[in-house]
Amino acid sequence: MIVENLAKVRDNIEDTRKKRSPENREDVRLIAVTKNHDINEMRQAIDAGVTDIGENRIQEAKEKFDKLDRKVTWHLIGHLQTNKAKQAVKLFELIHSVDSLHLAKAINTAAGSIGKVQKVLVQVNLAREESKSGIFVEDLEELLHAVDEMPNLQLMGLMCIAPNYENVEECRPLFAKMYEIFNKVKEMTFTTANILYLSMGMTHDYHIAVEEGANMVRVGTGIFGPRQY
Numbered sequence: 001m002i003v004e005n006l007a008k009v010r011d012n013i014e015d016t017r018k019k020r021s022p023e024n025r026e027d028v029r030l031i032a033v034t035k036n037h038d039i040n041e042m043r044q045a046i047d048a049g050v051t052d053i054g055e056n057r058i059q060e061a062k063e064k065f066d067k068l069d070r071k072v073t074w075h076l077i078g079h080l081q082t083n084k085a086k087q088a089v090k091l092f093e094l095i096h097s098v099d100s101l102h103l104a105k106a107i108n109t110a111a112g113s114i115g116k117v118q119k120v121l122v123q124v125n126l127a128r129e130e131s132k133s134g135i136f137v138e139d140l141e142e143l144l145h146a147v148d149e150m151p152n153l154q155l156m157g158l159m160c161i162a163p164n165y166e167n168v169e170e171c172r173p174l175f176a177k178m179y180e181i182f183n184k185v186k187e188m189t190f191t192t193a194n195i196l197y198l199s200m201g202m203t204h205d206y207h208i209a210v211e212e213g214a215n216m217v218r219v220g221t222g223i224f225g226p227r228q229y
């Protein structure tokens with residue numbers, strides 16, 4: 001099933017991307033979200049061409065990292081606690097969930113201690129949901145500049161998680177707004193930042209996210225089926 005699902009997701013992304021206007025028809029990077037799925041499922045997806053893996057818990061990612069006999073790029077997509085920053089920088093190529101100065105500082109220190117420049121995205125809580133992490137948009141600029149100034153971090157873009165609306169079309173204005181913010185951020189003057197990625201869209205809403213300009217999507221259920229908890 002995984003191979004077929006993956007092909008379907010890929011086709012959907014490609015079809016949607018091609019419908020965008022010529023100036024933003026850039027490639028969309030698919031991150032296969034493997035939380036709560038095992039190593040064998042991961043291997044199947046990787047052997048079918050997945051190059052990017054997303055996990056949201058450090059402990060689970062660490063166990064899989066040690067076991068997985070395949071070379072992939074690891075993404076931390078879930079909330080990170082500052083006391084786990086040290087472990088996170090050892091595992092992940094890109095951390096999508098920087099949402100406070102406090103956390104940015106902890107990651108910067110942890111990365112420095114192993115001589116790494118950690119690539120990060122800043123997570124925005126555009127819908128201002130209490131239950132979700134992410135920085136409010138009015139505080140975004142200040143955090144972006146602070147991250148840019150940290151010697152062991154490289155800012156690569158923005159991430160957001162849309163609310164779980166009953167009617168998925170309600171996500172569209174939020175994604176459109178995120179794309180607008182992303183383009184403004186690209187115009188900002190930074191020292192080391194390289195603003196390339198807008199990470200938005202999950203199984204139920206990635207088709208809309210891609211239509212609205214996402215160039216990184218995080219799909220779990222659509223590839224691996226429902227998670228068993």
Ligand SMILES: *Cc1c(COP(=O)(O)O)cnc(C)c1O
Nearest residue numbers: 033056077202203218219220221
């Ligand atoms: C679990 C998760 C996903 C993937 O969710 P699906 O609905 O299974 O595609 C994407 N992003 C984040 C931040 C997640 O925690």
